Amino acid sequence: MTDYIIESCNKDNIKTIVDGINEYNLSKVSALAKIWTRLEFVIKDENGTEIGGVLAGIGYWNGLEIKILWVKETHRKKGIGTKLLEYTENIAKEKGAYISMIDTFDFRAEDFYLKNGYNSIGEIKDFPKGHRRIYFSKTLHE
Template sequence: MVKDDNDVEIGGILSGIGCWNGLEIKVLWVKEDYRKTGMGTKLLKHVENLAIEKGATISILDTFDFQAEGFYLKNGYEQIGEINDFPTGHKRIYLFKKLIL
């Protein structure tokens, strides 16, 4: 979690290491006023580095086409699948990134 100078939450990430040493990212959020400042990338890199220290070798997550697809692609994730028309008119996208090359 990231807080501003007034101790107000402005970003965070919910993740954990699951089966077979995979980092599973469930939620990454940044308050709208702080988006496009690099905070999301810093949060992502921080949790990836912590996961590597704990033995994770891969990171997996999903997002929607109206959320953060471009953000994750920009940060080295690769799309491995999608469900079209879920929710209606959109798609759910599954991505991964090798943490250890």
């Protein structure tokens, strides 16, 4: 029997892991894009204060992956989130994305994504305790 050691990653280990999964994935399905295209935007008010932002990107299969979309609580329900989302989706479409993906929680933005044309494709019940984590997707049309 072989003994194995598990230890914390350093930057070289992380690169090996990412390169390994990418090599495997691309051996099964060819890439449509060569690199991760970052789509990261901030929105500011008339005073230059940051009131929201989005951290997203397009992967090698031309899917828009939204990691974080945030609007300052005092500025919610004013269309700012929709403006950020639409802006990001439009840039993604220009760059060849045809689908968008995001996850959120029932206490955050479930209704927001439904209102903006996203479909719930799955959820984890009771995570965090007493809540749901919800996964959404949306086909981006030209």
